[in-house]
Amino acid sequence: MAYLSTVDFFADKNFLDRWQRNLKGDLDLSWMKAKTEKITVTAENTRRGLTFRDLDKGGYGFTDMPELIRQNRSFAPRGAELPDGLPDLQPAVNQKGEVWAYNTEGYYEEAMTRQWNATVDVPWHELAKYELPDEISRAYAQLLTFLTEVEMIATDVPAEWMGKLNNSFVEVKNFMATQVVDEARHTEVFRKRALTTGYGLMKASPQNEVGLKLIRDADSFAEMSLALHLAGEGFVLTLFRFSEYISPTEVDKKMFRLVMQDEARHVGYGVQHLKWVMRHFPEKREMIHKHLDEVENLLFGGGYAVEVTEPFIILAGKGLKKENIAQGAKITMLFQLKQVEEYFERLDKCGLEERRQMSKLHNALELTRASLQEAGVLA
Ligand SMILES: [Fe+2]
Ligand SMILES: [Fe+2]
Structure with missing residues (x-):
């Protein structure tokens, strides 16, 4: 009965192999080279604290967000690298x-x-x-x-x-x-x-x-x-x-x-x-x-x-x-x-x-x- 997922992780050979190698200390570490922006963020007003507005920078920000979001329909937070294989959540509102x-x-x-x-x-x-x-x-x-x-x-x-x-x-x-x-x-x-x-x-x-x-x-x-x-x-x-x-x-x-x-x-x-x-x-x-x-x-x-x-x-x-x-x-x-x-x-x-x-x-x-x-x- 495939009703919750279409992926059977328990039977996925690549995933199982990677897990086993991790346990033996053979790490993948590809996530360390994520192709994302490196930025400096500080609270503009220290009394107010670190606000969402302080994070409004580059690809992480909201000002420069494209009008229509085509590239990300997953749970990936705005600004993260988007590798292949992310699920399509089919959000109703993308504009x-x-x-x-x-x-x-x-x-x-x-x-x-x-x-x-x-x-x-x-x-x-x-x-x-x-x-x-x-x-x-x-x-x-x-x-x-x-x-x-x-x-x-x-x-x-x-x-x-x-x-x-x-x-x-x-x-x-x-x-x-x-x-x-x-x-x-x-x-x-x-x-x-x-x-x-x-x-x-x-x-x-x-x-x-x-x-x-x-x-x-x-x-x-x-x-x-x-x-x-x-x-x-x-x-x-x-x-x-x-x-x-x-x-x-x-x-x-x-x-x-x-x-x-x-x-x-x-x-x-x-x-x-x-x-x-x-x-x-x-x-x-x-x-x-x-x-x-x-x-x-x-x-x-x-x-x-x-x-x-x-x-x-x-x-x-x-x-x-x-x-x-x-x-x-x-x-x-x-x-x-x-x-x-x-x-x-x-x-x-x-x-x-x-x-x-x-x-x-x-x-x-x-x-x-x-x-x-x-x-x-x-x-
Ligand atoms: Fe209300
Ligand atoms: Fe109310």
Whole structure:
């Protein structure tokens, strides 16, 4: 049954002979003459330490990496000698422009220095000081349920794509590995907080999950990154900022501040990636707009689902009475307005200013703005 390998090392005469000679002290030593670049590498900033940017030299570097990686489709690290016989891993993504972002290596370094621990960095014991009204606890448990759903997909998706990337994109792969850990920690922290409300988890959201599945099913890295890093996580970043603001306790404010620093980094990568694509491949503009049509549909479906909007209104208004709801609805509209405005601002930064006029999400923004004007909140 040849299912794992096509090479039988136990029966390979050359390999067995070489092994036997090694054991008798007859060494091959051909690897000592590897035809690779010999370079000098030092930390440019000794306080910061030795960074990926310090390694950006010659064939080891990322600046001079060819746009299309044809010569290496194996596990060989960028810069190593590539002898015959390396396996072809058939990576799905071999084009630098499909995955690269300005400052990719910097995002990785930042992620490594800013890791935190959901078990001990949130002052869980202080929750005992607070007694929250029933409807606030229920609404909060529902918001946390939604957030846990979202964080799960944000963990799965980069994990799935990492192995599809050519190994030459080591900085991107490492960054994605940090994202997987960040998102796993977000799933953990929101699950822990939901279970400490005393109400446990509440209701899963079909509308939200159908939207999330569209991110999972993206059939190119570019499509996935637009949906996840730029749009989805951008929406979530604004959501975290407002969630900090409407949080029922100081413990929650601390929790949201911690998740926000990770989320800002993921969105940063998404923006810098799209900026890179627009700068290097302006011909992709039309395709990007088509992707954004789909992405905005899922944002609208998930982000505006009843399971997230209603708890948000109750938390923002601090109760279920009529006046609470009215106040909560105003704050929620301001939040949704901000969410969409920030989304368009990110696209502006990438050189997609025309998106506003093409987008159905822009109609939602105008409707929200009109409602706020009617309510006297906006002039
Ligand atoms: Fe997250
Ligand atoms: Fe994220």
